[in-house]
Amino acid sequence: MRTRKVPMRKDVVTGEMAPKKELVRIVRDKEGNVSIDETGKKSGRGAYVSIDVEVAKKAKEEKKLDEVFSVDLSEDFYNDLIAYVDHKQARKELFNNDK
Template sequence: MNTRKKVPMRKCVATGEMKPKKELVRIVRSKEGDVSVDLTGKKSGRGAYLSKEKDAVLLAKKKNILANHLEVTISESLYDELLELIEKENGSSK
C-alpha cells in the first residue's frame, strides 16, 4: 500500500495564502530580539513565514507586517536579504 507523506503547510503573513513549508521562507525573532532569516526552519524563537515571491516581501515591507507579527522593528537590510534570496532561487530554477 502506498502511503503519501503529509506535506506541512504554513500561512504567508503577507498574502494569507496557505502553502507547503518548502515554498516559504521563515523569519525568526530570538529571545534577545534579533531578527534573522531562518533557512533551516529550525531556529528557536518566534517565527513568521513569507512566500518566496518579490511581491510578498514588498507587501510585508510596505504594510510593516513582519514588524507587527514579530513585535520588533525590522531593519531595511533584512528585506534586502530576503529579496536577494528570492532572486537567487528564481534565477537558479529558470
C-alpha cells in the same frame, strides 16, 4: 506506498496557506533578534513569507514583519529578505522545483 502529509504554513503577508517548502521562515529569538532561517529549524518564534519577490516587496512596503514580531526592522533586513527570496525563486525555477 503511503502518501506523506505535506506540512502547510500560512504566509503572513498574503494570508494564504502553502506547503512549507514554498515559504521562507523568518525567526525572532529570545533576545529579540530577527533573522532569515535558512534551515527552518532555528529556535524562536517563526513567521513565513512566500518565495515570491513581489510578496517580499509587499512585506517591506507594509512593514509586515515589524507587526508580526513587534519590533522595528531596518530597511537592510527587508532588502536582504528580498535578495534571499529572489535567489530562492531563481533556484526554484532553475532546478524545476526540486530545491
